[in-house]
Amino acid sequence: MKFRKKHRQESEVSTDSLNDILFILLMFFLIVATLGNPNVIKLGLPKGSKDTKAKQDIMVSIDKEQQFYLGTKKIPADQFDSVLVSEIRKYRAVRDTPVVVINADTSAFYGEVFRVMRIAKRDSAKVVARIEE
16 A cells, blocks of 8 residues: 655755845945946036937047046047048948047146047047936
């Protein structure tokens, strides 16, 4: 005679600790993602009210000491024109119209900003001056 067990034990996999680890990792990546900023150079940007976004192909920054940066790389002022032109031509091979985004400190000399705009426009690039909201 065969007797069946009425209470059969089921095997379980405990996922409580796995859920805790995944939650901690999720929080870590969310915090790191919000802290990641492409502008490593600290600038006091002018304030604006419109919310316009541009594709940032070439990033030019000018700080209050009139130092030029292409991305995060510091470029000497006397070589900046030729470096910018070569960078625009490099991006033009990839896209039709590259976009030059200018970040200038509020205390920077804006004659330099206009000079960068002229260079970019002369090489048929789109120019965007970035402002902080």
